[in-house]
Amino acid sequence: MRGLTVAFVSFFYIVHGQKLCPDGNEAFATCEGVCDLDPELSCLDIGGTSYCCDGTFLTTTPTTPTTPTTPTTPTSASTPTTPTTPTTLSVTPCPIQTQPDTTKDCAVKSGLCKVQTYRNLMAAMCSQTCCLPPGTKKPSQNKPTQPSNNQNCVDPDPTCSQREAYCLVKSYQKLMDKKCPNTCICKRKKSQG
Numbered sequence: 001m002r003g004l005t006v007a008f009v010s011f012f013y014i015v016h017g018q019k020l021c022p023d024g025n026e027a028f029a030t031c032e033g034v035c036d037l038d039p040e041l042s043c044l045d046i047g048g049t050s051y052c053c054d055g056t057f058l059t060t061t062p063t064t065p066t067t068p069t070t071p072t073t074p075t076s077a078s079t080p081t082t083p084t085t086p087t088t089l090s091v092t093p094c095p096i097q098t099q100p101d102t103t104k105d106c107a108v109k110s111g112l113c114k115v116q117t118y119r120n121l122m123a124a125m126c127s128q129t130c131c132l133p134p135g136t137k138k139p140s141q142n143k144p145t146q147p148s149n150n151q152n153c154v155d156p157d158p159t160c161s162q163r164e165a166y167c168l169v170k171s172y173q174k175l176m177d178k179k180c181p182n183t184c185i186c187k188r189k190k191s192q193g
Contacts, residue, residue: 019046021053024109025121028163029175038174054171094131101126124165153186160184 019027021044028051029035031043035052042055106126112118113130123132155161160180166172167184176184 019049019051021046021051023054023056023171024112025054025166025169025172026163027051027053028159029179035175037178038172041171041175052175056171094128096131096133098127098131099134101128106130118169120168121165124168153182155180155182 021027027044027046029037031037031050031052033043033050035041035043037052041052043050044053044055046053102125106129109122109126110129113122113126113132119132122130123134126132127134157179160176160183163176163180164183164187167176167180167188169176173184
């Protein structure tokens with residue numbers, strides 16, 4: 001069964017050539033069995049490669065099959081109804097200062113705008129779609145991991161600046177602090193000091 005689940009997860013989370021964790025975030029930190037960079041994250045197989053992901057989204061609730069019911073016959077004659085004309089939704093412009101969205105799929109992910117765990121990420125990447133001012137929410141209450149043996153504040157991963165918004169996502173903060181200390185920790189210290 002585990003093999004089937006892994007195959008399903010692998011198939012389901014490769015979208016348009018981009019590998020995604022179950023929570024919808026891009027899979028970019030590889031692992032082998034355990035996510036050494038952040039033990040709170042799971043090491044999940046996505047498309048034949050294992051990545052550090054927030055595995056809490058893998059839980060599924062079993063469904064109970066429902067018993068079909070017999071249709072009932074109306075007891076009184078009904079009056080035919082006139083079809084309604086579809087209404088066009090008007091888009092209200094955002095009343096606050098926002099920045100242009102930095103990714104193309106903001107409209108698809110707009111449901112995450114109101115999910116507290118993702119507000120920082122969505123404000124950074126989809127400010128206009130979510131009508132959220134970028135950078136106004138305080139980072140998570142978790143103490144950031146201090147860089148060990150990295151006093152030069154250098155990012156070993158060249159893609160860190162593209163993933164800076166993940167520095168503020170609670171479930172990815174430890175991973176990002178280790179993988180991108182300059183982008184996450186050093187910039188945070190400079191802004192506080």
